[in-house]
Amino acid sequence: MSMLNEDVKKNYVQHLSTEPLVKRFPFPFHEDSYRYSNNSRQLESGLCLDITPEYKGEVEEKRALLEKFPMKCYQSFSHTIEAQWEVLDMLIHEMVEIYPDYFTLKKQGDVWIFTNYLLNEQDTFTFGQLNTLPCEPLDFIGRHMQEDLVIVSERDQDLYMDAGQLCFPANWSLVFDLGMTFTEWHSPVPVFSDKLAAKVRDFLMRMEAGKPWTRYNWTLTVEHILPTFAEDFDQWAPKKEKITKENIGDLVHLRVEDQRLFRLPKSNSILFSIHTHLINLNELSENREWLNRFSKIIDDLPEYIAEYKGFSEYKLLLSAWLKETLYVKKL
Amino acid sequence: MQTKFLQVIVEKVKIETSSVKSFTLVPPRGERLPGFSAGSHVTTYIENNGKKLERHYSLASNPEIPNEYVIGIRKSESSRGGSEAWHECIKEGDRLFISNPKNHFPLSFRARKHVFFAAGIGITPFIAMMFDLKKRGIEFELHYAARSKELCPFFPLINEHFPEHSHFYFSELNNRMLPDLMKEQPIGTHVYFCGPELMVKQFSQRAHAYGYPKANVHFELFSPPDMGPKTPFHVKLSKSKKEFYVSETENLLDVLLDGGVDASYSCRVGGCGSCQLNVKEGVVDHRDQFLSDEEKKTLQVILPCVSRAKSKTLVLDI
Numbered sequence: 001m002s003m004l005n006e007d008v009k010k011n012y013v014q015h016l017s018t019e020p021l022v023k024r025f026p027f028p029f030h031e032d033s034y035r036y037s038n039n040s041r042q043l044e045s046g047l048c049l050d051i052t053p054e055y056k057g058e059v060e061e062k063r064a065l066l067e068k069f070p071m072k073c074y075q076s077f078s079h080t081i082e083a084q085w086e087v088l089d090m091l092i093h094e095m096v097e098i099y100p101d102y103f104t105l106k107k108q109g110d111v112w113i114f115t116n117y118l119l120n121e122q123d124t125f126t127f128g129q130l131n132t133l134p135c136e137p138l139d140f141i142g143r144h145m146q147e148d149l150v151i152v153s154e155r156d157q158d159l160y161m162d163a164g165q166l167c168f169p170a171n172w173s174l175v176f177d178l179g180m181t182f183t184e185w186h187s188p189v190p191v192f193s194d195k196l197a198a199k200v201r202d203f204l205m206r207m208e209a210g211k212p213w214t215r216y217n218w219t220l221t222v223e224h225i226l227p228t229f230a231e232d233f234d235q236w237a238p239k240k241e242k243i244t245k246e247n248i249g250d251l252v253h254l255r256v257e258d259q260r261l262f263r264l265p266k267s268n269s270i271l272f273s274i275h276t277h278l279i280n281l282n283e284l285s286e287n288r289e290w291l292n293r294f295s296k297i298i299d300d301l302p303e304y305i306a307e308y309k310g311f312s313e314y315k316l317l318l319s320a321w322l323k324e325t326l327y328v329k330k331l
Numbered sequence: 332m333q334t335k336f337l338q339v340i341v342e343k344v345k346i347e348t349s350s351v352k353s354f355t356l357v358p359p360r361g362e363r364l365p366g367f368s369a370g371s372h373v374t375t376y377i378e379n380n381g382k383k384l385e386r387h388y389s390l391a392s393n394p395e396i397p398n399e400y401v402i403g404i405r406k407s408e409s410s411r412g413g414s415e416a417w418h419e420c421i422k423e424g425d426r427l428f429i430s431n432p433k434n435h436f437p438l439s440f441r442a443r444k445h446v447f448f449a450a451g452i453g454i455t456p457f458i459a460m461m462f463d464l465k466k467r468g469i470e471f472e473l474h475y476a477a478r479s480k481e482l483c484p485f486f487p488l489i490n491e492h493f494p495e496h497s498h499f500y501f502s503e504l505n506n507r508m509l510p511d512l513m514k515e516q517p518i519g520t521h522v523y524f525c526g527p528e529l530m531v532k533q534f535s536q537r538a539h540a541y542g543y544p545k546a547n548v549h550f551e552l553f554s555p556p557d558m559g560p561k562t563p564f565h566v567k568l569s570k571s572k573k574e575f576y577v578s579e580t581e582n583l584l585d586v587l588l589d590g591g592v593d594a595s596y597s598c599r600v601g602g603c604g605s606c607q608l609n610v611k612e613g614v615v616d617h618r619d620q621f622l623s624d625e626e627k628k629t630l631q632v633i634l635p636c637v638s639r640a641k642s643k644t645l646v647l648d649i
């Protein structure tokens with residue numbers, strides 16, 4: 001990799017949306033009640049990347065984590081290398097086609113010159129030749145995007161977690177889950193794991209290239225922390241103990257994962273991407289419809305879901321705060 | 332980025348036998364085609380006399396060669412016109428739309444050895460599989476039945492690339508391909524069948540009789556056929572006492588939502604199961620991909636985004 005000279009840098013900042021977070025946050029609910037269900041929808045855009053104004057900061061944070069904790073953030077089986085090249089191929093072409101101001105790709109035969117103007121970097125490698133990249137293809141391309149990436153292989157009529165670059169997990173561990181089947185890695189999820197998980201797996205095995213899917217997952221995170229690894233539970237989980245009526249709006253964040261699923265036609269595996277968005281409750285409350293809906297959802301939420309998501313301790317406080325804030329806004 | 336359809340150009344039409352032609356499809360200039368895994372097929376969309384014809388064909392070439400798909404098509408008099416249109420109307424240079432490659436017939440990952448049984452045009456998916464296995468150095472053998480050498484599609488190609496792996500059975504020479512070939516195979520062998528329905532049935536039955544585990548027996552299943560005509564029906568809701576009429580052009584979920592029913596849904600194409608409702612009375616015309624055949628038979632449920640009623644009236648438990 002090399003850094004670009006000042007004069008070839010493009011002025012990209014103006015292209016990135018400058019709208020406040022509350023105007024562009026992916027609010028995940030379309031009903032006043034939430035239960036585990038297969039909430040997948042067809043992904044009409046067909047796109048994996050979603051570049052937001054947080055791009056630079058988040059990509060830098062990802063890279064710092066990958067340097068410091070390579071094993072925790074990156075895992076792969078060697079049989080996924082072909083699928084990894086396929087992922088790189090798909091994503092790099094999406095980058096240059098959808099964001100030609102930010103990325104360019106020049107090809108001289110199999111030699112590819114990839115430029116990232118957002119980060120002011122250039123890389124040259126030979127497509128298909130592992131030793132021409134500084135790291136594995138999945139790891140390489142993941143370092144240019146905000147999304148976490150997981151490769152799920154379909155083998156002998158089941159789905160296996162076979163590779164991943166994961167920097168912003170919502171309380172799970174890639175090292176622990178690697179090599180597990182779909183139902184195995186979902187086994188901690190109450191009720192969902194009883195029957196629905198197996199049905200969702202069958203649904204995913206019927207997924208076709210060209211018809212990608214998307215779904216939202218959500219939870220709550222105390223403080224603006226993207227990397228909530230299961231491995232570091234002791235560091236971030238106790239933060240909920242300091243929540244009070246006064247600081248809850250600042251401390252507690254709605255964490256939304258924009259998840260996308262693509263069938264990769266060459267390797268017949270599945271790419272699962274996760275783009276994590278965080279917004280604190282004060283900011284969320286600026287949209288009264290969202291506040292109203294979220295308040296109803298929390299009041300209607302079964303205990304087992306609150307327990308699994310890790311906020312049953314402050315659910316009452318949260319519920320009271322949401323209602324009070326709603327009441328004040330209505331005045 | 333993925334797109335729903337791919338545009339391709341017919342680069343080459345080749346006569347393989349008196350009833351089989353192969354078509355080489357390439358992308359328009361400057362564009363690329365996605366790769367494919369061995370065992371994949373594509374859906375092709377062509378028109379003949381104003382009739383839209385949608386057909387599925389296996390990809391019969393080396394998956395390592397980029398930007399090229401080869402399909403082999405046998406002209407069949409009994410077909411609904413798809414293969415005839417391909418044979419008679421499609422010329423080199425024509426453009427058409429196809430789907431992305433889909434794989435309902437993947438190679439096993441854990442198999443120690445793969446044994447393929449093909450009859451006639453059933454050979455097509457095995458060609459890609461053999462290229463793949465040869466590259467990866469995994470053991471396989473092909474058993475291939477046809478009327479004669481002249482009527483054996485892709486005979487020269489197979490002979491050129493896989494001479495040591497292939498066994499031919501020509502009925503004109505009174506050579507028959509028999510299921511006992513599966514008998515003396517090492518543990519960990521997976522068997523694959525592609526050919527007329529009867530042959531596939533016969534070979535699967537024998538494979539089970541020889542003690543092959545279900546997971547070691549593979550055959551091609553194409554996407555579900557056309558579900559047949561849609562008929563109108565009445566729906567009654569037993570709890571809210573509401574009643575609606577669903578015409579042949581409407582779907583039940585939309586009718587419920589328009590009628591103020593707070594129904595859940597997500598994908599709206601019968602894939603996710605979110606919209607499932609319990610049925611109290613009536614016969615369901617299942618059109619979804621979510622419920623298994625078993626569930627469709629035993630559960631009294633409906634996915635209203637695509638499924639309908641076979642009976643005049645359906646009573647839902649909402």
Ligand code: HEM
Pocket residue numbers: 036037038039040150152161171172173177185186188189192200204215217218219270272308309
């Ligand atoms: C194939 C790609 C997928 C991957 C890699 C994946 C991975 C995961 C992981 C690692 C967890 C955390 C489990 C734990 O507690 O350790 C999880 C949770 C969950 N997953 Fe998936 N998942 C995938 C697809 C889906 C799909 C399509 C659904 C559709 C319903 C789904 C539903 C859920 C649910 C409901 C939870 C619990 C989330 C919560 O309450 O916070 N997953 N998933």
Ligand code: FES
Pocket residue numbers: 595596597598599600601602603604605606607619621634635636637
């Ligand atoms: S909405 Fe997905 S199956 Fe009906």
